[in-house]
Amino acid sequence: xxxxxSLTKLYGALRAVDGISFTVQPGEVLGFLxxxxxxxxxxMRMIAGFVPPTSGRAEICGFPVDDQPIEARRRLGYLPxxxxxxxxxTPRQFLGFxxxxxxxxxxxxxxxxxxxxxxxxxxxxxxxRIETLSKGFRRRVGLAQAIVxxxxxxxxxxxxxGLDPNQKHEVRELINAMAKDKIIVISTHILEEVEAxxxxxxxxxxxxxxxxxxxxxxxxxxxxxxxxxxRFEQAALLREAAAELRSLADVExxxxxxxARAVTAxxxxxxxxxxxxxxxxxxxxxxxxxLHLESGRxxxxxxxxxxxxxx
Amino acid sequence: MxxxxxxxxxxxxxxxxxxxxxxxxxxxxxLMGVFTFYxxxxxxxxxxxxxxxxxxxxxxxxxxxxxxxxxxxxEERKSGSIELLMTLPVTTAAAVIGxxxxxxxxxxxxxxxxxxxxxxxxxxxxxxxGVILAAYLGSxxxxxxxxxxxxxxxxxxxxxxxxxxxxxxxxFLFLLAGFPVVLDFFSGWAPQALIDTVSGLSFLTxxxxxxxxxxxxxxxxxxxxxxxxxxxxxxxxxxxxxAD
Numbered sequence: 001x002x003x004x005x006s007l008t009k010l011y012g013a014l015r016a017v018d019g020i021s022f023t024v025q026p027g028e029v030l031g032f033l034x035x036x037x038x039x040x041x042x043x044m045r046m047i048a049g050f051v052p053p054t055s056g057r058a059e060i061c062g063f064p065v066d067d068q069p070i071e072a073r074r075r076l077g078y079l080p081x082x083x084x085x086x087x088x089x090t091p092r093q094f095l096g097f098x099x100x101x102x103x104x105x106x107x108x109x110x111x112x113x114x115x116x117x118x119x120x121x122x123x124x125x126x127x128x129r130i131e132t133l134s135k136g137f138r139r140r141v142g143l144a145q146a147i148v149x150x151x152x153x154x155x156x157x158x159x160x161x162g163l164d165p166n167q168k169h170e171v172r173e174l175i176n177a178m179a180k181d182k183i184i185v186i187s188t189h190i191l192e193e194v195e196a197x198x199x200x201x202x203x204x205x206x207x208x209x210x211x212x213x214x215x216x217x218x219x220x221x222x223x224x225x226x227x228x229x230x231r232f233e234q235a236a237l238l239r240e241a242a243a244e245l246r247s248l249a250d251v252e253x254x255x256x257x258x259x260a261r262a263v264t265a266x267x268x269x270x271x272x273x274x275x276x277x278x279x280x281x282x283x284x285x286x287x288x289x290x291l292h293l294e295s296g297r298x299x300x301x302x303x304x305x306x307x308x309x310x311x
Numbered sequence: 312m313x314x315x316x317x318x319x320x321x322x323x324x325x326x327x328x329x330x331x332x333x334x335x336x337x338x339x340x341x342l343m344g345v346f347t348f349y350x351x352x353x354x355x356x357x358x359x360x361x362x363x364x365x366x367x368x369x370x371x372x373x374x375x376x377x378x379x380x381x382x383x384x385x386e387e388r389k390s391g392s393i394e395l396l397m398t399l400p401v402t403t404a405a406a407v408i409g410x411x412x413x414x415x416x417x418x419x420x421x422x423x424x425x426x427x428x429x430x431x432x433x434x435x436x437x438x439x440x441g442v443i444l445a446a447y448l449g450s451x452x453x454x455x456x457x458x459x460x461x462x463x464x465x466x467x468x469x470x471x472x473x474x475x476x477x478x479x480x481x482x483f484l485f486l487l488a489g490f491p492v493v494l495d496f497f498s499g500w501a502p503q504a505l506i507d508t509v510s511g512l513s514f515l516t517x518x519x520x521x522x523x524x525x526x527x528x529x530x531x532x533x534x535x536x537x538x539x540x541x542x543x544x545x546x547x548x549x550x551x552x553x554a555d
Contacts, residue, residue: 048398051554073400080398084391086321088328093321100317101399129328145395 001025002153002183007046007056016042018207029179031198032187035306039207040187041081044157048078060153077151079159083142087131091122091141094130095148102149116144119174135162156186160193172196191298205306220270222296228277229264231290238263241286248276314401318409326417339421342371347428359436364428365446365522369486369515372457377478380461383410385471397553407545411462418454442524449521452534453514457482459541466548489513
């Protein structure tokens, strides 16, 4: 379990992190979201024991990070921001070094190294110096060092930053595969990542937690949640369609996008209007090129939450 | 402790993974040769000892050892790998000692490669090898002292050049603590006890004592305490500002 108790960090007069508390249980994948400078990295550093908090405390698996740092760190796999490595080493040397420091030896070290090298597809670059590798490979070396000792707790600061879409997908698969019995905390800017891997999302702004809920709950806050968009082949019918849609019982309002030849109907509350809209379109015989039910837009929720807090 | 050994091993390998090790050793040996044979008048003296060789060690170390020490922590800070190192299950003290030992072993290696000078003097005459061994030991201890000072200053700076310059200055003060250039600063206002303490801190005095062939435990103890004190200071500095 990870426990953070009113973690606070002051840099001079700046409250970088301002009383953050949460606990994470095994099986949870917690996504840390927030604008740049919101305090995500500082919070993760305090939990990892790199930055001492001004006040408050953090625990990993019951070991306080400040009083029993070695015990806490043994149970932690940590990918720092930017995935720093020793550039003059090769991945083979570097991962071997981390495994030795982590107390793995003999057959266990060999099998763990083989496992992470295979999982992160590092076989091809094992004997190249890390500083000569692409950003994507460097990030994967950083991830490999975080999981080499198979820790119960993982803290990953932007694990997919700099990866291409295929690599992003692979890292998400990796996180999902490990998620069952581990505690995982990731920070990210990429909102789709939260939907793809997280069971819980915390948004922080200006050093405070502003929301703490599941990604599904978060997405329900979007005004596009359950909205239906109709795209027409010709622009001629747009206004008529908008008027017809407005008359439907559960439709709160309708938006027109002339350029995209689209009409979007927003429901009252979270009412399901897709059947009614589809029936109407069928009855009227509208020539549609697309009918789209939106689940919601996380970026919209993110923006509305963080901007409202900043204002 | 296992952690110290593993960190020292990694660090030592890193020296040889870059041109640093080779450049340092070549320059170290070349300068040693120049100083001993040209400036020291090794042949002209007509004596079978290594006094002209060891006499230049403090001055060579003054510039070469800070060059090794400057990267110890400043580089970790700059590349961000300090965050990785400080979140591994090793104590800060183990990391400090491990990195220091690697640098010290490296300088010991460079020093050991001066063995042709020793062969030469044995070929030419019949020197007192006990004195030479003692002087080598004193030289190594002095290098350790410089490295420990450099380790602490490197831990406090992100910029290697700044770390280098400050280290050279501090090492210079320690080297000449017993001489007027430093003592004049204190005399006139400081109590005699402080002046005596400062003059007792001189690397040069302690090194000269050992290099005469007399291994006085007090001199060895002096260098050991300098190393331990500065390494302890390194640990404190890192704990305070590792994330800055």
